[in-house]
Amino acid sequence: MQSMHRWSELFIPTLREAPADAEVASHKFLVRAGYIRQLAAGIYSYLFLGQRSFTKIIGIVRQEMDKVGQEFYLPALHPRELWEASGRWSVMGDNLFRLKDRKGTDLCLGFTEEEIMAEIARKELRSYKQLPQIWYQIAPKFRDEPRPPKSGLLRVRQFLMKDSYSFDIDPAGLDVSYLKHYDAYCRIFDRCGLTYVVVEAHSGAMGGTESHEFMVRTPAGEDLIVSCEKCNYAANLEKASSRLKPVEDLAAAGDGKPVEVHTPGQKTIEDVARYLGVSPKNKIKTLALIVNENDPKTGKAKPRPVVVLMRGDHQLNDAKLSTAVAGKETRPMQEDEIRNLFRSPAGFLGPIGIDWAKDLQDFGRPILLVDEALRNRKNLIAGANKEDYHLKNLTPGHDFQPTAYADLRSVTAGESCPKCGAPLRIDPAVEIGHIFKLGYKYSAAMGARVLDRNGKEVTPIMGSYGIGIERILTAAIEQSNDENGFWLPPQIAPFEIANVRDDLVRTTAEDIARRLSSAGFDVLLDDRDERPGVKFKDADLVGIPFRVTVGKKVTEGTVEIVQRSTREIHDASIGAVTDYFQSLLRPAR
């Protein structure tokens, strides 16, 4: 793509002011620098500079992916049948963009492409000799998620994704394909100049086992990642665990049997703990939820109450809860539902006095999930399911029987690393890549089968792997900006060098730009008839990492080379400019 472009002939609509609705740096600067324009909520047009940067990012992704897989290009328009086969037509709900053709046939826009890839595998793959396969594409994805689009390109409804899918004969093969992706992703993000963290991730509602996310720490991020100050432990908050300091249990009161205490008007954990003079750590937090299950008899969705017990000072983690109930959808109970089902006012809920053995009205049998942090605890305090009363002396396993113990709580900053015990930190981050051991879900659903070496029919095992193309650019901007604009790593910048020319020395600037471009650099020559101040401001704004200023010093045979990130100025003789960039940007290997 090396070439010299003249700014005066290009469409680079820079703005002095950011749009009023932009909040994060990358959004403001992408618009101000003329990279993108909004078309509708979460839908953006990519203009010349933006598209040029994406082309470079995609080039890097493609180069590295070609080392491990084969590039396809799949349709964005999918027939309903394929999504019915995997069950995702209904599971995805409104997240899918759906449409009908003129005959009334249902279609949806590609969300990811497991179904399509698995369908190809079903039709074409016959033998273990054809495995492993890794197929990838770089194509638009469409999502209409409940969380509305925001933050410019960080969360949108149409975006570019590199998605790949692996097919292996057995889990050991999947491990290899997974590792290949892990390594390829590291190379891609390294080459894109990003500082990133690889974290263990929640494997999601779709089953599957191992999963890692590639995250870039930034306050603009919507995910929270937990990482150890000392060792290499890092995980998404949805998955992270920690070591807890032991808690001293209360001494049994009276004969040790559950006993009611009067707690008039004390509804919150804090209130009750203060009122009784104990720590919230000795109190049980009782949460009532509803999970929608399918009744095997009727085939209809049947709601089932789920009661969750946590240590009083702990927070329920939705993702962990979702795993604990096998990925089914949950929602908090309404106050009147609590009153109805448990005969208890909200605020005085507890595990005692609920009949765990039978259906509650139209709902199924209740489930009692207890967080691991309550295992082996004793003499705890919980609501008595009675207005203004709590119970003391409650010991899990003795006074009530959990349906199951599970890890349900969110880690908080400062807790101890599960590997080494050092303090954990929590940071917001943007997810730029995700790799996933899918298992057999899609290959089985689509009916893919191959013969193994014994002539036996087996279902190939799949992995799926995604990279958000736009997020690479936004993460890079979030990492490198100041009040005047941003600077990109040269590998993904629309141009590597901006050449600002003074009108008096027009020919010198043209000459330098021409020499740089024929040496293989992407050069943007600012030949506009503008005052120097305007050109400098624009050069600072638009993300180009280096600037050559041809000005007064030309009389001494010198030009300025400015590094945008540091503002460092280096005077170079006119003849040495090309060599300078050669050694800086194209060092011999």
Next chain:
RNA sequence: CGGGGAGUGGCUCAGCCUGGUAGAGCACCUGGUUCGGGACCAGGGGGUCGGAGGUUCAAAUCCUCUCUCCCCGACCA
């Protein structure tokens, strides 16, 4: 889905409360001066005030409905 905010020229916004000929800065066009950090002077073009309906002699302004965009929440019982 719930709550809040906002739609006035390409951009940022004022005007609305208290109805009476639609404004500013930036951007754009012409001419001139200027030229190393978003110049200055003079002249000029550009707006169905998101849309529909209503009240009124008269609506950007008041009322009703609607569309769009932004933010927060989807939780601690």
